[in-house]
Amino acid sequence: MDNSETGKRRVPLAALREGESGTxxxxxxxxxxxxxxxFVRRVMEMGLTPGARVTVVSSAPFxxxxxxxxxxxxxxxxxxxxxRIIVEVDEHNG
Amino acid sequence: xxxxxxxxxxxxxxxxxxxxxxxxTGLHQHIGNWPGKTVEKAEGTLHFRGYTIDIIDLPGIYSLxxxxxxxxxxxxxxxxxxxxxxxxxxxxxxxxxxxxxxLQLLELDRPVVxxxxxxxxxxxxxxxxxxxxxxxxxxxxxxxxxxxxGAGIFRLVEKAVEIVERGSAKKKDxxxxxxxxxxxVEKLAKMIEEANSQYPPRYAAIKxxxxxxxxxxxxxxxxxxxxxxxxxxAKEIEEETTKPCADLIISQRYEMACKIAREVERFTPPxxxxxxxxxxxxxxHRVWGYPVMIFTLLSMFYVIFTAGGYLSELLSSFFYNxxxxxxxxxxxxTVGELVWSAFEGAVAGLTIVIPYILPLYIIxxxxxxxxxxxRVAFLMDSIMHKIGLHGKAxxxxxxxxxxxxxxxxxxxxxxxxxxxxMAVFVVTLVPCAARTVIILSLVGKYLGMQWALALYLLxxxxxxxxxxxxFKALPGEPTALIMEMHDYRxxxxxxxxxxxxxRILEFIKFAFPLIILGSVAIKSIEVFGLLEPISVMLSPIxxxxxxxxxxxxxxxxxxxxxxxxxxxxxxxxxGTSNFLEVPGFGPVGMVVxxxxxxxxxxxxxxxATLVKEIGLKRTLLISISEVLFAILLGGVxxxxxxxxxx
Numbered sequence: 001m002d003n004s005e006t007g008k009r010r011v012p013l014a015a016l017r018e019g020e021s022g023t024x025x026x027x028x029x030x031x032x033x034x035x036x037x038x039f040v041r042r043v044m045e046m047g048l049t050p051g052a053r054v055t056v057v058s059s060a061p062f063x064x065x066x067x068x069x070x071x072x073x074x075x076x077x078x079x080x081x082x083x084r085i086i087v088e089v090d091e092h093n094g
Numbered sequence: 095x096x097x098x099x100x101x102x103x104x105x106x107x108x109x110x111x112x113x114x115x116x117x118x119t120g121l122h123q124h125i126g127n128w129p130g131k132t133v134e135k136a137e138g139t140l141h142f143r144g145y146t147i148d149i150i151d152l153p154g155i156y157s158l159x160x161x162x163x164x165x166x167x168x169x170x171x172x173x174x175x176x177x178x179x180x181x182x183x184x185x186x187x188x189x190x191x192x193x194x195x196x197l198q199l200l201e202l203d204r205p206v207v208x209x210x211x212x213x214x215x216x217x218x219x220x221x222x223x224x225x226x227x228x229x230x231x232x233x234x235x236x237x238x239x240x241x242x243x244g245a246g247i248f249r250l251v252e253k254a255v256e257i258v259e260r261g262s263a264k265k266k267d268x269x270x271x272x273x274x275x276x277x278x279v280e281k282l283a284k285m286i287e288e289a290n291s292q293y294p295p296r297y298a299a300i301k302x303x304x305x306x307x308x309x310x311x312x313x314x315x316x317x318x319x320x321x322x323x324x325x326x327x328a329k330e331i332e333e334e335t336t337k338p339c340a341d342l343i344i345s346q347r348y349e350m351a352c353k354i355a356r357e358v359e360r361f362t363p364p365x366x367x368x369x370x371x372x373x374x375x376x377x378x379h380r381v382w383g384y385p386v387m388i389f390t391l392l393s394m395f396y397v398i399f400t401a402g403g404y405l406s407e408l409l410s411s412f413f414y415n416x417x418x419x420x421x422x423x424x425x426x427x428t429v430g431e432l433v434w435s436a437f438e439g440a441v442a443g444l445t446i447v448i449p450y451i452l453p454l455y456i457i458x459x460x461x462x463x464x465x466x467x468x469r470v471a472f473l474m475d476s477i478m479h480k481i482g483l484h485g486k487a488x489x490x491x492x493x494x495x496x497x498x499x500x501x502x503x504x505x506x507x508x509x510x511x512x513x514x515x516m517a518v519f520v521v522t523l524v525p526c527a528a529r530t531v532i533i534l535s536l537v538g539k540y541l542g543m544q545w546a547l548a549l550y551l552l553x554x555x556x557x558x559x560x561x562x563x564x565f566k567a568l569p570g571e572p573t574a575l576i577m578e579m580h581d582y583r584x585x586x587x588x589x590x591x592x593x594x595x596x597r598i599l600e601f602i603k604f605a606f607p608l609i610i611l612g613s614v615a616i617k618s619i620e621v622f623g624l625l626e627p628i629s630v631m632l633s634p635i636x637x638x639x640x641x642x643x644x645x646x647x648x649x650x651x652x653x654x655x656x657x658x659x660x661x662x663x664x665x666x667x668x669g670t671s672n673f674l675e676v677p678g679f680g681p682v683g684m685v686v687x688x689x690x691x692x693x694x695x696x697x698x699x700x701x702a703t704l705v706k707e708i709g710l711k712r713t714l715l716i717s718i719s720e721v722l723f724a725i726l727l728g729g730v731x732x733x734x735x736x737x738x739x740x
Contacts, residue, residue: 038161039574041340045157046576047191049345061380064476065485065575071352073188076472078484078575 009089013054014066014082021055022087024048029084039081047071048085098146099258100175104168104199105183106192107154108465108580110211112136113241114183115151116589118251125596128167132514132708134506136596142251150177156191158198159301160308163511172202173293179254183209186216186223186238187581189359193351196232197269203294205257208236209250214243215583220364228358232269242586268296269354271346274334278327279303282320289317303328304340370582377469378579387470391492394461398453399496399527405449413441431621432614439613442656443606443699451601454493454500455594458507461489463585467507468577475575481558482565484508484575487517494524498700501526502707503601509577512568515708519716520561522696522704525553528658532691535661536684540674549688556693556727601706608702616655625651639729640686641736643668643678653691655698660691682735686728694724 010025027040027048047070048054057067057074066082068075077085103111116123119138128135136151152171153164160166172180182199184192200206210225229236235253239246270276282299291298291313301309302324314321328339335342377386420437424430461467471485478485490504498521505517525533538546619625629636629647636647645667653660664687665671673679679687695717696704704713 041159041344042161042576044341044344044348045159045161045194046578047194047348049341049348051345052348058375058378059380060378060383060472060475062476065472067378067472067579071188071190071348072355073191074579074581076468076475076575076577076579078475078479081574081576 008091010086011089012083013056013068013077013085013087014079016056016066016087016089018056018058020089021053022089024050024052024054025086025088026050027085043077043081043085046075047073048075054085054087097144098148099179099255100177101147101149101254102152102172102175102177102180103149103183104152104172104180104195105154106156106185106188106195106578108578109154109183109185109192110241111151111154111183112593113586113589114181114209114211114239114247114250115149116592117241117244117247118147119149121592123592123596125600127706130709131163131167132506132511133164133167140251143255145255147251147255156195158195158202159304160306162509164509166308169202172199172204177204178258180204180206181209181250181254182206183211183241185580186210186213187219187221189216189221189223190348190351190355193354194348197347197350198297200232200234201268201294201297201300203297206234207250207253207257208232208234209241209246210236210238211241213238214240215581218364218368219581220362222360222362224358224360228354231354231357269350271300271343271350274331275303275339275343275346278331282324282327285317285320285323286313289313289320291316299324300343303331304343374469374582377466378472383469383473387473390466391470391489394457395492395496398450398457398493398500401453402450402497405452406445409449410441410445413437413445428621432617435617436610436614438617439610440606442613443602443609448598448602450497451500451503452594452598454504455597456590458489458504459590459593460585462507463583463590465580465582468579471575471577472579481520481561483513483517483520483561484577486577487513487520490517490521491524494521494526495530496527498522498524498526498696499703502700502703503597505707515712516561516564516568518704518708519564520557522700522716522720523553523557523560523693525550525692526657528656528697529692531658532661533688536673537688540684541681545685549685549692552689553692560723601703604706605699605702608705609698612698612701613655616651619651635725639725639732640690641732642683642687643676646687650690650694653697654695657691657697682732682739685735686732689731690724690728692724693727694721696720 013022016022027043027050029040052070055069057069059066063079065076065078068077103115105111115136115138118140122140123136123138126135126137127133133153138149140147140149150171152168155162155165155168158165158169160169171177180199182196184196196208208228210223210228213223216223223238225236225238235257237246237250237253239250241247271279279296279299282302283295286293286295286298293301293309293312298309298313302313302321305328310321331339331342376382416437417434420434421430424433467486467489470488473485474488475485478488486507486509487505489507490501493504494501501521501524502518505514505521508514508517533546533549537549619628625648628651629644632647633644636642636650637644646664648667649660649663652663664673668676668679670676673684695701701713701717704716
């Protein structure tokens with residue numbers, strides 16, 4: 001994974017393991033049809049803005065959604081969404 | 095003269111809005127839909143200190159943009175109907191995210207009272223909130239409440255009335271955004287104020303900078319110049335900050351919400367690790383979650399359909415005793431027959447529909463209130479995605495195997511209008527118990543279970559195929575799951591029962607006339623001797639294309655009413671219950687007939703429900719396309735089987 005100037009690991013949220021946490025860096029717009037920016041805004045409006053701290057609580061099998069803790073609320077995010085949210089992984093996660 | 099006050103309840107989903115609504119309005123409420131929408135509208139009244147308070151429960155939403163119809167409804171209602179007070183219900187245990195909505199609501203310039211709800215839940219998570227301080231920061235009254243116990247609700251209403259009596263106080267200060275945006279917002283707001291738009295200036299200014307299309311259209315009508323200025327401002331901001339303006343505003347608003355939350359929240363370690371956390375872990379576990387889910391849903395299925403079956407039996411034996419009475423009263427002739435058919439329609443409604451949707455509503459609300467539905471959605475999301483739906487749709491789909499009527503109603507648990515329409519469509523394709531009767535008593539009995547199973551498989555394939563097709567054809571954002579998983583909590587039984595009661599009343603009022611009408615119409619066909627001519631008229635399809643005996647046309651017409659009756663009718667018309675003896679029917683005919691019966695039309699009760707849930711136009715569209723599809727598929731199956739078997 002590419003390294004930022006801070007030297008921290010940047011990965012899609014979907015790549016975090018259960019219990020790992022990080023900070024949202026950016027959200028990649030959906031390349032599907034429809035209003036691409038609508039997708040980014042919807043994600044942000046649920047609290048996943050750049051800078052927000054996020055922890056993965058659990059993830060469903062069969063490529064299912066990821067459950068995250070963000071701003072004191074727990075959200076289920078479809079795998080496709082979690083793949084487009086880029087986070088900077090906390091170091092102590094190991 | 096009693097004065098009337100208009101109060102709107104607004105806030106995130108699952109914050110206890112409907113508990114407060116039911117607490118306030120008691121038995122004085124009316125449930126309907128927002129005109130032309132699949133979104134439910136709940137209104138009620140309360141008499142308080144000589145005032146008549148009209149209360150409306152707005153849909154639960156997370157923002158005031160136009161991402162969803164619910165958001166648009168809320169926004170339009172507040173701006174156009176101008177409620178005297180908006181009660182913003184917020185969940186104290188998820189303060190920050192709730193404040194994000196509150197900050198936007200305050201921009202709409204209506205008097206706001208905040209119900210800081212579920213403080214007991216927050217305390218259990220170790221969160222204490224200084225409501226006085228929150229009141230100071232936001233500049234609006236904040237009343238701590240525990241809606242499920244009725245705590246604080248009286249003060250809430252008192253406060254709302256007080257605000258109306260006092261009249262709007264001094265213009266409060268808004269919570270400011272970052273410099274680069276704030277300056278431009280203020281400039282724009284001033285211009286909007288002069289242009290006399292119906293929207294509150296500051297709100298409109300921010301929305302214009304965000305590039306909100308609905309507001310742009312609105313402002314464009316009063317002053318196209320303003321929209322151009324806003325676009326220029328937004329571009330400048332983007333150049334200065336290198337970020338899209340809308341994203342910046344969302345981020346900043348969240349930062350404010352975060353700052354406010356930090357100032358008023360105090361954390362203590364939660365008292366003890368709770369059983370609830372264990373349950374939570376188990377029910378979303380990647381292995382154990384599934385057996386738990388299957389067990390829960392099967393029990394739900396079992397309860398709904400045994401309780402329903404029992405009730406149904408009871409009611410129908412009671413009502414059918416009235417047949418001789420009615421025929422005696424109106425004579426056994428045409429009039430008597432028609433009156434009886436109207437009565438029978440109502441009885442069908444009462445005995446088929448009500449016994450099943452009553453337990454359904456109760457269980458659905460229990461599952462939703464407790465938070466389990468979101469866990470099911472979490473586990474089933476990836477599978478449901480294959481047909482373009484998200485995880486929550488699994489529950490109505492499953493219900494469909496019992497009866498399509500409660501299943502269509504169950505589609506209400508889906509969040510967006512588009513998802514609801516998609517799910518309703520897929521649900522009508524699911525073989526309900528009545529269709530199962532046809533499959534088993536024709537194909538299963540005469541051709542063997544493997545053929546019956548093959549038909550179920552075919553059905554599944556069709557659902558998959560047509561589901562995907564509808565997903566591609568319906569405009570809108572592809573369904574992606576973003577769903578709150580609120581903590582498990584004990585459902586509030588009183589609210590659940592009230593919700594159930596009013597929705598059933600609403601259903602009876604709306605669907606029954608349609609069911610009765612349909613019943614009379616079909617009876618008239620019979621009474622006036624039109625069965626023969628109609629089946630002859632249908633014969634190019636039934637005989638020519640599907641290769642079925644001509645009388646099947648009649649049974650398919652009656653099947654519109656109740657599909658489980660088609661087989662009985664078929665044996666009556668053939669004059670035998672051994673269908674293998676019937677010339678021109680045979681194994682191929684049975685399969686073809688069953689395939690057509692499986693898909694050709696949602697029964698009249700489902701039709702009535704659909705009209706209520708998604709409107710007449712969409713219902714007709716779905717019904718007609720399903721009829722065409724069933725005929726097409728039946729003919730194809732006929733030809734394939736003929737070539738294979740001959």
